[in-house]
Amino acid sequence: xxxxxxxxxxxxxxxxxxxxxxxxxxxxxxxxxxxxxxxxxxxxxxxxxxxxxxxxxxxxxxxxxxxxxxxxxxxxxxxxxxxxxxxxxxxxxxxxxxxxxxxxxxxxxxxxxxxxxxxxxxxxxxxxxxxxxxxxxxxxxxxxxxxxxxxxxxxxxxxxxxxxxxxxxxxxxxxxxxxxxxxxxxxxxxxxxxxxxxxxxxxxxxxxxxxxxxxxxxxxxxxxxxxxxxxxxxxxxxxxxxxxxxxxxxxxxxxxxxxxxx
Amino acid sequence: xxxxxxxxxxxxxxxxxxxxxxxxxxxxxxxxxxxxxxxxxxxxxxxxxxxxxxxxxxxxxxxxxxxxxxxxxxxxxxxxxxxxxxxxxxxxxxxxxxxxxxxxxxxxxxxxxxxxxxxxxxxxxxxxxxxxxxxxxxxxxxxxxxxxxxxxxxxxxxxxxxxxxxxxxxxxxxxxxxxxxxxxxxxxxxxxxxxxxxxxxxxxxxxxxxxxxxxxxxxxxxxxxxxxxxxxxxxxxxxxxxxxxxxxxxxxxxxxxxxxxxxxxxxxxxxxxxxxxxxxxxxxxxxxxxxxxxxxxxxxxxxxxxxxxxxxxxxxxxxxxxxxxxxxxxxxxxxxxxxxxxxxxxxxxxxxxxxxxxxxxxxxxxxxxxxxxxxxxxxxxxxxxxxxxxxxxxxxxxxxxxxxxxxxxxxxxxxxxxxxxxxxxxxxxxxxxxxxxxxxxxxxxxxxxxxxxxxxxxxxxxxxxxxxxxxxxxxxxxxxxxxxxxxxxxxxxxxxxxxxxxxxxxxxxxxxxxxxxxxxxxxxxxxxxxxxxxxxxxxxxxxx
Numbered sequence: 157x158x159x160x161x162x163x164x165x166x167x168x169x170x171x172x173x174x175x176x177x178x179x180x181x182x183x184x185x186x187x188x189x190x191x192x193x194x195x196x197x198x199x200x201x202x203x204x205x206x207x208x209x210x211x212x213x214x215x216x217x218x219x220x221x222x223x224x225x226x227x228x229x230x231x232x233x234x235x236x237x238x239x240x241x242x243x244x245x246x247x248x249x250x251x252x253x254x255x256x257x258x259x260x261x262x263x264x265x266x267x268x269x270x271x272x273x274x275x276x277x278x279x280x281x282x283x284x285x286x287x288x289x290x291x292x293x294x295x296x297x298x299x300x301x302x303x304x305x306x307x308x309x310x311x312x313x314x315x316x317x318x319x320x321x322x323x324x325x326x327x328x329x330x331x332x333x334x335x336x337x338x339x340x341x342x343x344x345x346x347x348x349x350x351x352x353x354x355x356x357x358x359x360x361x362x363x364x365x366x367x368x369x370x371x372x373x374x375x376x377x378x379x380x381x382x383x384x385x386x387x388x389x390x391x392x393x394x395x396x397x398x399x400x401x402x403x404x405x406x407x408x409x410x411x412x413x414x415x416x417x418x
Numbered sequence: 419x420x421x422x423x424x425x426x427x428x429x430x431x432x433x434x435x436x437x438x439x440x441x442x443x444x445x446x447x448x449x450x451x452x453x454x455x456x457x458x459x460x461x462x463x464x465x466x467x468x469x470x471x472x473x474x475x476x477x478x479x480x481x482x483x484x485x486x487x488x489x490x491x492x493x494x495x496x497x498x499x500x501x502x503x504x505x506x507x508x509x510x511x512x513x514x515x516x517x518x519x520x521x522x523x524x525x526x527x528x529x530x531x532x533x534x535x536x537x538x539x540x541x542x543x544x545x546x547x548x549x550x551x552x553x554x555x556x557x558x559x560x561x562x563x564x565x566x567x568x569x570x571x572x573x574x575x576x577x578x579x580x581x582x583x584x585x586x587x588x589x590x591x592x593x594x595x596x597x598x599x600x601x602x603x604x605x606x607x608x609x610x611x612x613x614x615x616x617x618x619x620x621x622x623x624x625x626x627x628x629x630x631x632x633x634x635x636x637x638x639x640x641x642x643x644x645x646x647x648x649x650x651x652x653x654x655x656x657x658x659x660x661x662x663x664x665x666x667x668x669x670x671x672x673x674x675x676x677x678x679x680x681x682x683x684x685x686x687x688x689x690x691x692x693x694x695x696x697x698x699x700x701x702x703x704x705x706x707x708x709x710x711x712x713x714x715x716x717x718x719x720x721x722x723x724x725x726x727x728x729x730x731x732x733x734x735x736x737x738x739x740x741x742x743x744x745x746x747x748x749x750x751x752x753x754x755x756x757x758x759x760x761x762x763x764x765x766x767x768x769x770x771x772x773x774x775x776x777x778x779x780x781x782x783x784x785x786x787x788x789x790x791x792x793x794x795x796x797x798x799x800x801x802x803x804x805x806x807x808x809x810x811x812x813x814x815x816x817x818x819x820x821x822x823x824x825x826x827x828x829x830x831x832x833x834x835x836x837x838x839x840x841x842x843x844x845x846x847x848x849x850x851x852x853x854x855x856x857x858x859x860x861x862x863x864x865x866x867x868x869x870x871x872x873x874x875x876x877x878x879x880x881x882x883x884x885x886x887x888x889x890x891x892x893x894x895x896x897x898x899x900x901x902x903x904x905x906x907x908x909x910x911x912x913x914x915x916x917x918x919x920x921x922x923x924x925x926x927x928x929x930x931x932x933x934x935x936x937x938x939x940x941x942x943x944x945x946x947x948x949x950x951x952x953x954x955x956x957x958x959x960x961x962x
């Protein structure tokens with residue numbers, strides 16, 4: 157698969173876009189693809205980013221980085237409404253200047269402080285149940301690869317498809333390596349991943365919370381909406397996709413009633 | 419070779435022979451009024467051919483006057499067991515399991531008899547210093563009951579005290595909460611709810627609506643999961659049931675009994691079963707229980723008004739009218755103690771209410787499929803449940819021999835709308851639109867598709883955390899119709915609003931009842947026609 161060997165500008169070998177060895181011997185075994193933010197964890201891309209910016213080598217650099225990020229907030233909000241890929245590019249630009257060592261050093265802490273705490277009750281069960289069926293379990297996220305590697309280990313998943321920062325001279329440039337994992341691109345990456353392993357996507361499952369992931373959900377035989385936003389919920393109901401609630405605690409009675417309407 | 423044209427309905431009518439019998443088995447003559455059938459949540463009038471039989475339900479049995487006293491009497495004078503109070507000691511751990519929303523149908527007018535039984539039991543436990551009490555709703559692989567449904571069944575006082583920490587729905591897919599009890603001599607795995615297994619005393623509070631419920635089924639099915647259910651909920655066992663309502667001739671009951679006996683040996687269980695009469699309809703609708711020939715002018719006018727109103731209302735409103743009106747059931751018996759001794763009394767009471775003696779089988783069985791089944795309380799009767807009601811429950815409403823001869827025809831009335839509750843019946847949709855087009859053969863389905871489908875992680879999460887039926891359930895619903903499917907020659911639907919759903923279910927369609935009769939009677943000299951006038955519940959005690 158092309159993105160796996162995509163070198164960065166400084167010539168170092170890029171961190172593979174997909175982790176988890178192809179299992180050609182088990183091609184009959186389907187896979188389960190999980191979006192992460194909002195699906196398995198209640199956090200989103202902003203939370204770990206904030207964690208990194210708030211944990212710079214000294215408070216002045218943290219304040220400066222946070223101020224720069226805040227200043228870019230309106231552009232990001234606008235981009236989020238128009239193009240998820242552009243939003244990712246703007247968001248990860250705030251990592252510019254952070255050393256590669258520091259990114260990795262803080263990854264364990266970020267996982268504990270942000271991601272693990274945000275795991276929905278039931279998320280681990282869902283992953284384990286998929287593994288128990290013999291599925292390969294792949295996390296497909298716009299989050300950064302070093303965080304996803306750790307989440308994969310924590311959940312016992314088998315691989316991930318995630319974003320990678322460009323690193324030059326040991327520092328993040330603030331740019332993302334292509335392809336950027338977001339929106340329709342996720343669907344293309346899933347197809348390539350499956351083609352490489354000769355896995356029939358018709359037998360695969362995909363889980364997401366967001367309407368922006370409809371392309372990814374649409375390429376598998378068993379799409380499933382998890383904690384869906386309103387637009388995805390309506391689509392899921394129309395096509396009789398299963399709808400799972402892992403976020404029961406924060407739902408309103410009005411939302412419950414609305415969802416029971418025929 | 420020439421094929422004789424099917425006889426017209428008038429020819430069939432002329433050939434039909436009248437037969438006499440029990441007063442509740444009414445033979446149609448030329449002066450008979452049209453009969454009323456349910457077609458989902460609409461009411462239709464049909465003209466049965468002269469000589470046809472119409473089997474009516476028995477009148478509701480007299481209800482107990484003082485239910486609380488009856489409960490206390492049963493607990494103090496149990497069958498085959500020491501009194502409940504003698505089993506209690508301070509500090510012991512007690513689990514109370516109770517039936518779910520699938521009984522009674524429709525839901526019972528408050529207070530539900532389970533609330534009354536629980537109230538008396540909880541007082542008794544408290545009086546004996548038993549503080550560690552949990553209530554589990556024995557849903558098996560049915561959907562979880564909602565908070566509102568639980569409140570309706572147990573009452574506000576118990577609900578506010580126990581829900582949601584000590585009053586919970588059983589979760590058959592929580593591996594940590596299931597415990598292996600053992601294996602029967604036939605290799606049937608008995609795995610039950612861990613809290614029930616590890617309790618010092620398990621009390622099972624059951625409301626027995628039909629003879630196939632209660633007894634060993636309460637614990638061995640209600641608190642079990644897929645591993646245990648697959649021992650008997652499979653097409654081979656279902657084919658060997660004549661009928662589900664006669665435990666002595668049901669392989670399903672026999673298997674459940676083996677598993678239940680194993681559970682009874684391993685656990686300390688005390689059963690409390692209640693029986694109710696068949697008063698499904700309150701005042702204003704009681705005429706639906708009666709022979710149409712005996713209706714008063716007022717009742718006929720009320721029926722016409724009701725049928726007209728229903729025909730003009732949108733589907734959702736009709737559904738709401740029927741689902742929102744609880745039934746004024748009367749409690750006819752409370753029995754407590756050892757499982758089999760209790761259930762014997764329960765069965766006596768059930769049969770006394772439901773059985774109507776019938777001489778001889780028919781060639782054609784006519785049925786209206788009503789709006790409700792055990793699996794669509796507070797939702798719609800989807801196409802798979804139409805099949806369950808027709809070939810599953812209604813076909814099986816007999817003891818002795820089936821009401822219809824081997825190879826005979828069932829004519830049923832239902833719109834068969836392609837409509838599902840997308841939460842409760844989420845896995846049903848895929849089953850109907852993906853599995854049924856591949857095969858109608860239950861054996862093939864069981865072998866090729868069941869396990870893969872039943873372990874679908876998405877549907878299992880919907881069952882565990884939402885209010886969906888377990889993904890094995892649609893398969894069981896198909897198997898439920900297996901005995902009927904094997905016995906019947908054909909099934910003809912009248913009033914279907916589409917052709918493809920009946921075709922998916924293996925049914926033929928007719929535009930009218932006379933057309934269905936003509937189709938069914940083709941090739942028969944004088945087909946004998948019998949209609950089961952239900953609801954309310956009626957069972958035929960058939961002598962072939």
